[in-house]
Amino acid sequence: MHRVGALIGNQWVRRFSSNSICSARNPWLLKQPFDRLSKLMPSVPHHVLEVVHNSNGEIPLNDEQRTTMLNYLTSQKTTMTGFDKSIFLKYLSGKKEYDVVVAMGQHHLFDGEGNYYSECAITHLIYYYDALIRTGQVEKLATEASKFISQFSINRQGSTVYVINYIFSLLFKFNSPETALYIWTKLVRVYYGHNELTNINIHWPFLSRLFYFFKANEESHRCLTHLLKRIEIEDSKIQASQLASTLITFFAHVRWFGEVNRIWQWKVDRNLPIIASDLTAAMRSRSHFKDWDEVIRLHNTYSLAHDDYNQFDYVLVALAKKQDWEKLKTQFDMLFGIGELPTVNHYGVIMYALSLHGELDLVERLHGQLLRRNMSPNYAVLLSIINAHYKAGDNNGAIREFALFKRYNIRPTSKTYLLMLKAYKKMGSLDSCFRILKTMSAEDVPIYETHFNIIIDLCDRYNNYPVAEELFNVMISDYSIQPTGMTVSTLARVFLHSNRHEKALKLLEKYESPKLSDNYKILQMKIAYFDHIGKPEKAEDLIRLYIQQKYQANYNFYLILLKHLVCFRRDYSSAEKVLSELLKSKSQQSSPNHFNILLEEYDRVGNVEGSLSIISKLVDNGITMNSKTLYFLVKSRFNLHRKRGESYENLIPWLEEVLDNIAKKKLNFNSPSIHPSVITWPMNFLSRKDDPSRAVDIFAKYVKTFYPFSKEYNEKLVVLRALMVFSAESERWDDFDELFERYKKRVKFYQTQSSAVVRNSNLKSAFVGLFKYQIQRLCDRNEIPLLPGLIHEIEDLGCILSNSEWNEAIWKMIRRHSTFDFAMKKLNGVFISGYTWIHRARNLKKQEKLGLSRGNTSSELSQISNKKVHLFLSSDKYELVMAQIDKHLRFDPDSLETELKRLITEYPYVMKQYLRKPRTRVTNWELIEEKHFSFLQKLRHSHEIIPVEEF
DSSP, X not given: OOOHHHHHOOOOOOOOOOOOXXXXXXXXXXXXXXXXXXXXXXXXXXXXXXXXXXXXXXXXXXXXXXXXXXXXXXXXXXXXXXXXXXXXXXXXXXXXXXXXXXXXHHHHSBOTTSOBOTTOOHXXXXXXXXXXXXXXXXXXXXXXXXXXXXXXXXXXXHHHHHHHXXXXXXXXXXXXXXXXXXXXXXXXXXXXXXXXXXXXXXXXHHHHHHXXXXXXXXXXXXXXXXXXXXXXXXXXXHXXXXXXXXXXXXXXXXXXXXXXXXXXXXXXXXXXXXXXXXXXXXXXXXXXXXXXXXXXXXXXXXXXXXXXXXXXXXHHHHHHHHSOHXXXXXXXXXXXXXXXXXXXXXXXXXXXXXXXXXXXXXXXXHHHHHHHTTOOOOHXXXXXXXXXXXXXXXXXXXXXXXXXXXXXXXXXXXXXXXXXXXXXXXXXXXXXXXXXXXXXXXXXXXXXXXXXXXXXXXXXXXXXXXXXXXXHHHHHHTTOXXXXXXXXXXXXXXXXXXXXHHHHHHHXXXXXXXXXXXXXXXXXXXXXXXXXXXXXXHHHHHHHHHHHTTOOOOHHHHHHHHHIIIIISOOHHHHHHHHHHHHHTTOTTOOHXXXXXXXXXXXXXXXXXXXXXXXXXXXXTTOOBOHHHHHHHHHHHHHHHHHHTXXXXXXXXXXXXXXXXXXXXXXXXXXXXXXXXXXXXXXXXHHHHSOHHHHHHHHHHHHHHHOTTOOGGGGXXXXXXXXXXXXXXXXXXXXXXXXXXXXXXXXXXXXXXXXXXXXXXXXXXXXTTTHHHHHHHHHHTTOGGGHHHHHHHHHXXXXXXXXXXXXXXXXHHHTSTTTHHHHHHHIIIIIHHHHHHHHHHHHHHHHHHHTOOOTTHHHHHHHHHHXXXXXXXXXXXXXXXXXXXXXXXXXXXXXXXXXXXXXXXHOHHHHHHHXXXXXXXXTTHHHHHHHTHHHHHHHHTOSSOOOGGGO
């Protein structure tokens, strides 16, 4: 499997363990004979070694032993090797003799001038600092640790960072959060010369410790304002301001926006300097809370902090969200009227507002106007162009226009790359998404959880759970992004759809926490999990818990609730009541996707009138339609005409009018284009049940309306499939051959991408419904011998065929001598056993109906009924196959017995069925019956396979 890291390029961030070095006594000491111990530590006097050797367990030293140790360790004459120091430090720490450890450290870690020995081991220092903390000598610890940092921060950077992180973890364990953070601040200041850690990539080895610090308890949050005041008084305002900036940056990174606002306000109230990272974090926080006025006010107020190019992302969104785009357009046009020509910033704001509504034509016209005025586009203009293409459904155009950033030497931001990821997601290109992440890493553009979430969500389309899982782990380990309910629930959904139920539950339980700001997303996914595994009762318990906890009844909650009622409870009336309540409340949560759940179920059960009623309710209440809603509307209209026996002729102009209205934005539709399935379904319907030429007329209208200058539709599987059905039904076999090869290559492309480490189960049925045409084509061309190779090719792609297609293929192949054995091999597997199973069930049902059942018939029938058989030889084909085996054995009467024995050996299950009665149509069969009488009698009276040796 390809590692995700190899695909996106890892940002390897050095991380340091917070686990303390084991300070238990060294058990090795007790296992060594005294003579051996004295040889290993020859410089240590015997009376000291005896203290070490004779003391037991963790019992503290007595006064005499302690005096002996202190006298030796603090004597000016004592010299110790590194090995001796390690043994004594481990031993004394294990005995909890921390005062002795401190005394030893002062005499054996420093030289005559009070500096640390240059060869000083980190493990020795750790025991020393540990003892200082445990004896309450915090000020001395700060002094000693600062001395170490000053002495070794250049030559031993990794060790220095490790020591600071270790001290911070230990301080937090044995002291108040305020004391721990205060000492940490001092040590970091010694290391960097300041406390302003505002670059996540560079400073994360230190900032990562803060995550666990603040997650531990509420006191670590409450102490912050008092600590900042303390530093302001005891040190200086500048140092307090720097620490506040560090905290603001950290809280924004981990999405604790409430804390961002609190620390920001503390800085503002004291009139402390506002730097670029402060302003960016504050604007990001206000954007999160959708306070658009405040975003704009902050940007205008703190003009000296405009160094961060990401800030304009938030300004653009705020300006566009705050006002109606038509008003913006009016204000823009008025500038010409009063004689003040728009600046490039004016263009940027109006173009971005227009782009949010997919107004591609207007955006391009303004872009052309800007160029004609010899103005160079700025970031906002370029972002607007890309966004307009994306919102208009032109994903290729969005990707193409991204090159403008390079042409004008403007650096893309995180938001720009987010748009690219969204475009590639819609195109289904997982590998392209990885290239985007790799570019962002190389260009040092900030990567957020949202970027990863888009790609993990795309993995769901392909059931690619290994890549989704590894991407999630890379996000945490290599990019130091702590997952929220957003990515946790997305990955859990990937696991569920890939039937990795245990992984999904384990993930949800690991991250579920009331402290998580969006914990409700995890609870929503747990409801979906229990529905998915067939436990709707547990799902209902969680729904009640969700309501009791007063979590928000948002868009996704209603989706899950409706799926629970419709798909798992089959309670359609309750589902319709929920939809009615949504409409009555005029909630912004109402979406066509809520209605689509019920529409899909009504479509499955054939409730055409119910589907049309739901759609009428949706339209009457002004709910925007999407492609899926339109798909069910078109399907219901055609099925209703079929049900009533009416002509489809008047439906064609109706459908063409719908397409025109969508393109001209006269219909309340969520996109300027439609999914091709809206067109391909009626194409398939008309090709099979009416006039194929009408299918072509619809398709031509679709292409002319939505793809006048592009052939992007040509590579979509659903379009290729519809064109194949049309070609086959209208007997345009040359076109069918070409389309079938293109279709096969496209499926292969999706299944063999570098990121496709598992088969995409959504493509499993890609050839179902099409293969019957291919069988017909090969039969007409007398090329049935090619059929086994084609079947192998389809199976290698991880695809399946329908039972009827298999039956037809087996029948065509068994009639040919060259493909007879391939057909028999397939029959000998699931098909003959499926046939036997179904007929056994039918016989048991007949016996039970006639009252002829034995005692165990009911239990056997129940067992058989619970088993679903998907592949079986149909009854009509069974008779034809048996007759064809007769014909095969008549081919050479002289080798009848030899061939029969071969068939029994190679295909025992097929031949067991075949030999259940005499084959009177086979030449010389009476000789077989006579010669192998005992074998045939035994076979016909047994359900078991009789060994061929008895033949």
